[in-house]
Amino acid sequence: MAYNYQYPRAALTVDCVVFGFDESELKVLLIQRALDPFKGKWALPGGFVRVDETLDDAARRELAEETGLENVFLEQLYTFGTVNRDPRERVVSVAHYALVKLTDHKAKAATDAANAQWFPISKLPKLAFDHADIVAAALARLQGKVRYQPIGFELLPPKFTLSELQHLYEAILEAGLDKRNFRKKVLGFGLLMPLKETQMAGRHRPAQLFRFDADKYEKLKKRGFNFEL
Amino acid sequence: MAYNYQYPRAALTVDCVVFGFDESELKVLLIQRALDPFKGKWALPGGFVRVDETLDDAARRELAEETGLENVFLEQLYTFGTVNRDPRERVVSVAHYALVKLTDHKAKAATDAANAQWFPISKLPKLAFDHADIVAAALARLQGKVRYQPIGFELLPPKFTLSELQHLYEAILEAGLDKRNFRKKVLGFGLLMPLKETQMAGRHRPAQLFRFDADKYEKLKKRGFNFEL
DNA sequence: TATTAATAGTGTATCATTAACACTATGTCA
DNA sequence: TGACATAGTGTTAATGATACACTATTAATA
Numbered sequence: 196m197a198y199n200y201q202y203p204r205a206a207l208t209v210d211c212v213v214f215g216f217d218e219s220e221l222k223v224l225l226i227q228r229a230l231d232p233f234k235g236k237w238a239l240p241g242g243f244v245r246v247d248e249t250l251d252d253a254a255r256r257e258l259a260e261e262t263g264l265e266n267v268f269l270e271q272l273y274t275f276g277t278v279n280r281d282p283r284e285r286v287v288s289v290a291h292y293a294l295v296k297l298t299d300h301k302a303k304a305a306t307d308a309a310n311a312q313w314f315p316i317s318k319l320p321k322l323a324f325d326h327a328d329i330v331a332a333a334l335a336r337l338q339g340k341v342r343y344q345p346i347g348f349e350l351l352p353p354k355f356t357l358s359e360l361q362h363l364y365e366a367i368l369e370a371g372l373d374k375r376n377f378r379k380k381v382l383g384f385g386l387l388m389p390l391k392e393t394q395m396a397g398r399h400r401p402a403q404l405f406r407f408d409a410d411k412y413e414k415l416k417k418r419g420f421n422f423e424l
Numbered sequence: 425m426a427y428n429y430q431y432p433r434a435a436l437t438v439d440c441v442v443f444g445f446d447e448s449e450l451k452v453l454l455i456q457r458a459l460d461p462f463k464g465k466w467a468l469p470g471g472f473v474r475v476d477e478t479l480d481d482a483a484r485r486e487l488a489e490e491t492g493l494e495n496v497f498l499e500q501l502y503t504f505g506t507v508n509r510d511p512r513e514r515v516v517s518v519a520h521y522a523l524v525k526l527t528d529h530k531a532k533a534a535t536d537a538a539n540a541q542w543f544p545i546s547k548l549p550k551l552a553f554d555h556a557d558i559v560a561a562a563l564a565r566l567q568g569k570v571r572y573q574p575i576g577f578e579l580l581p582p583k584f585t586l587s588e589l590q591h592l593y594e595a596i597l598e599a600g601l602d603k604r605n606f607r608k609k610v611l612g613f614g615l616l617m618p619l620k621e622t623q624m625a626g627r628h629r630p631a632q633l634f635r636f637d638a639d640k641y642e643k644l645k646k647r648g649f650n651f652e653l
Numbered sequence: 654t655a656t657t658a659a660t661a662g663t664g665t666a667t668c669a670t671t672a673a674c675a676c677t678a679t680g681t682c683a
Numbered sequence: 684t685g686a687c688a689t690a691g692t693g694t695t696a697a698t699g700a701t702a703c704a705c706t707a708t709t710a711a712t713a
Contacts, residue, residue, distance in 0.1 A: 203475050204433045207516060246432050246514045250505035274503045274518050276479035285475045287436060289503050289516075358661075375663070376701070399659040400708035587690075604692070605672070628688040629679040 205276075205285040209254040210241030210326065212272070212290065212333035213262065215297040215313055216350040221366045222297070222313040223330060225320070226261055229310070232282050233323035239330070240311070241288065254291045262311045268294040268349040273332050280325050292333040294349035341367050343423045345386060348407040356394050356402035357381070364424070384422055386412050434505075434514040438483040439470030439555065441501070441519065441562035442491065444526040444542055445579040450595045451526070451542040452559060454549070455490055458539070461511050462552035468559070469540070470517065483520045491540045497523040497578040502561050509554050521562040523578035570596050572652045574615060577636040585623050585631035586610070593653070613651060615641050 213224035225237040240261040244253040250271065258264045269291055276287040297313075314320065316334065319327070341347055347363050348355075361377050381387060388408050393401040415422075442453035454466040469490040473482040479500065487493045498520055505516040526542070543549065545563065548556070570576055576592050577584075590606050610616060617637050622630040644651075 202472065205436050205473060205475055207434050207436060243431065244434060244505070244516070246434055247507060249507060250503060250516070271503060274479060274500060276473070276518065278476060278478060287473070287479070287518075289505065356661085373702075374661090375703085378662080379664095380700095395709080397659075398657095398710040400661045400710095402661055585690085602673075603690090604674085607691080608693095609671095624680080626688075627681040629681090629690045631690055 203285075205287045206281075207244045208241055208286055208288045209244055209250055209257060210239040210275075210288050210290050210329060211254055211258055211269070212239060212292040212330050213258070213264065213267075214292065214294050214316075214333070214337060214350060216363050216366065217297045217313070219362050219366060221316045223316055223319065224262055224264075224295075224311055224313055225322070227310045227312070228323055236323040237312075237314075237320045238323035239290075239326045244289070250289050251291075254289075254293075258293065264293070264295055268346065272329070272336055275325060275329060277325065288329075290329045290332065292336060294337075294346060296350065296352055298352045338368060341424070343421070345384070345407070345412060345422050348409075351407075353406055354390060354392070354394075354404045355406075356404060357387075358402060360405075380424065386415075432514075434516045435510075436473045437470055437515055437517045438473055438479060438486060439468040439504075439517050439519050439558060440483055440487055440498070441468060441521040441559050442487070442493065442496075443521065443523050443545075443562070443566060443579060445592050445595065446526045446542070448591050448595060450545045452545055452548065453491055453493075453524075453540055453542055454551070456539045456541070457552055465552040466541075466543075466549045467552035468519075468555045473518070479518050480520075483518075483522075487522065493522070493524055497575065501558070501565055504554060504558060506554065517558075519558045519561065521565060523566075523575060525579065525581055527581045567597060570653070572650070574613070574636070574641060574651050577638075580636075582635055583619060583621070583623075583633045584635075585633060586616075587631060589634075609653065615644075 215222045215224065224240065226240050228234055228236050228238050240257055241254075242257040242261070244250060248256065251269065254269055255265070255267075258267065258269075270293075272290040272292050274287060274289045278285060280286055280288065316330075319330065321327075322330065341364065347360065347367070350363055351359060357378055360381065361372055361374065364377070365372055386408050387405040390404045390406060392404045394404050395401045444451045444453060453469065455469050457463055457465050457467050469486055470483075471486045471490070473479060477485065480498065483498055484494070484496075487496065487498075499522075501519040501521050503516060503518045507514060509515055509517070545559075548559065550556075551559065570593065576589065576596065579592055580588060586607055589610065590601055590603065593606070594601055615637050616634040619633045619635060621633045623633050624630045
């Protein structure tokens with residue numbers, strides 16, 4: 196690898212596909228652009244990487260600045276580097292995806308991120324740049340990952356019912372799941388702790404609440420345990 | 425996303441983990457560095473991304489320049505962006521991994537890439553920068569990918585025996601496989617075409633040669649066929 | 654207070670897949 | 684022609700996946 200300063204450099208950004216789950220729908224958080232190009236268009240939250248921060252740090256900083264979100268599940272997805280992604284100059288973007296609990300975010304949404312809005316994944320508006328490609332890649336990754344890693348819990352509140360969990364998986368995988376088989380499988384992992392509370396909701400039988408045991412998950416993961424759905 | 429030219433920019437490179445397979449061993453192609461830092465140390469082939477080429481193009485160009493390899497299987501792996509990867513300045517590297525048929529490469533090795541050398545994955549020298557991390561990530565990816573996509577053929581000559589294929593998978597997965605179950609499974613995919621030739625090798629029964637049917641694979645892949653090992 | 658509506662919760666039987674296992678076949682070389 | 688080295692081949696048992704239907708509990712209402 197030779198060093199060479201004579202060439203112009205690409206600009207480096209991070210973009211984030213933020214997933215949330217609410218009312219049986221998978222949603223994505225978008226920002227309305229204030230400046231050209233694509234002024235007024237919806238886009239992914241993101242921005243420039245500073246020379247003194249890692250890619251992960253940059254993604255978290257932009258997320259906090261533009262949406263008020265902090266301490267979320269965040270992973271690098273893919274780096275998008277086609278030459279004309281940006282109409283002005285060469286910009287390479289390291290895309291990430293994040294999973295957030297919508298319940299946490301709702302309070303902050305009004306304050307920090309007036310121009311941020313959740314859209315159902317099936318009804319996204321036209322997006323700026325190649326952001327539609329990035330969302331597609333993120334969804335594919337989420338669908339793949341959810342099959343063998345229990346990351347779905349990042350999208351649910353700390354206490355949830357098995358029905359809510361099943362609806363989440365059905366929304367992500369875009370497929371119906373058998374109730375009995377689903378419960379058998381997820382309870383079999385031993386990562387769901389039943390709480391003493393139940394969730395009362397309207398005119399029907401209340402449901403058992405569970406929480407996800409993250410400590411136990413970490414221990415089992417280290418032993419190479421398999422969480423394939 | 426706001427544009428801002430006032431900050432210094434990170435330099436952007438690509439690096440490639442090139443895998444090969446020979447004599448029952450998985451190998452990685454390394455370059456001996458001619459310049460400081462890490463002068464004389466072994467490193468991954470790679471270099472700067474130009475403003476008028478995609479990341480994929482950059483990786484292929486560097487591979488051709490430094491190792492003489494062309495038309496190889498190449499995929500983006502992960503982008504490494506810790507702040508002090510490079511002792512001189514901020515450098516973000518988009519890592520790729522490549523799979524090559526060693527038989528193809530051997531002829532070229534002497535001419536194009538005098539300072540390139542294959543190392544068994546289990547006996548790598550100390551590497552420059554964070555290249556050891558990159559190799560580890562590439563190996564993990566290869567091990568994961570090989571379970572559900574028939575990419576192993578990229579590492580074998582066009583004609584190969586089932587024993588060679590099994591040894592390859594054993595080398596990648598670092599695990600022994602049952603001969604009968606392995607043959608049953610891979611032949612069951614219907615992607616291996618038996619040739620009329622056999623491979624004579626030394627003092628034992630000659631083995632049936634096969635070739636991988638890439639066209640058939642593409643067709644089945646589009647229909648969502650599952651190639652899980 | 655009996656009925657209805659709405660979701661929670663539960664078990665079994667069949668089918669498909671995976672895992673374990675050992676011997677015969679065919680060539681070369683001494 | 685016997686020894687050696689690798690190729691090639693099926694069956695059984697265990698495990699995991701799939702398909703499937705009814706009862707239980709609550710709130711609302713008649």
